[in-house]
Amino acid sequence: MLEITVAKPYLFKENIHGHGWIALAPCSWHDEPGVFRRVERLSTGKVVLLDVTGAETGDSVQLRLEVQAVQPITNAEKAEILQSVRFMLRLDEDFSAFYALAAAHPELWKSVGRGRGRLLRSPSLFEDVVKTICTTNTTWAQTKQMVSRIVNTLGDPLPSSPNLRAFPTATQVAEAGEGIFEKEIRLGYRNAYVLQLARDIAEGRRDLESLKTAALPSKELKKALKSIKGVGDYAANTLLMLLGNYEALAIDSATREFTTKKYFNGTLPTDKEIAAIYEPFGNWKYLAYWFDMID
């Protein structure tokens, strides 16, 4: 059992469900008592089942991490798990400025200031790029199916329960090849994008994970993300959000539908007109829009 103390304001369940990522394998949520579950492949190759629960205390929330593994977990593996959980749940991001903004705009956001905004992400950027590509030009139902097939076809199984699998590494994806993608995984034309990214990483032509800690201006970061085939403006801005940069909106069909109804009296606006709505929110535009839509 590992523990993490999180200072309030922090809403565990609401943050886990902040956007759709919780519905994508190998993550899941289980009510009663409220468990964030994930199958994780550690860098040592060991596959573990991770159950995270959150308990209210006085002025903090206590996260409890239960790790199920066949073999004992080493101290280094415990440290890796703690680091991954902190990253997935964004426990080291400072939201105080966003909460101050929310307090000044109660007409837009009702519950943000109580500790929302820490949208779930994956431990690796590779996983989040693949998942983001699987959200483009398709329905959410198909996105879930595509990601599920990637995990169940290529991911390492949990030894104690082989039907549960981890997200595959770039090397595992690269070694799969076109045939498996066309016959089993079926991402359509996205097959080639995911395979090329995986091969570029596996063969050392692209260091994707370094972008998580690169001190790049957001313009440069976006350029680096858009150099991935299959990542355009929408996907790049989604990935910037996942990296903790909320300066830009990821405008998609859902954004257009929502803003058309709320701000443009039923007439479809241009992307520039949509961006102008959230321009006043500076570095928090993405979250400003997101919680305008869902809060």
Next chain:
DNA sequence: TTCCAGGGGTAGA
């Protein structure tokens, strides 16, 4: 059948 979904690549202007 046809359209299109939490778009993006490419060619041509």
Next chain:
DNA sequence: TCTACCCATGGA
């Protein structure tokens, strides 16, 4: 920078 056109897949 902007615009057609094309793209695999599967549900409506």
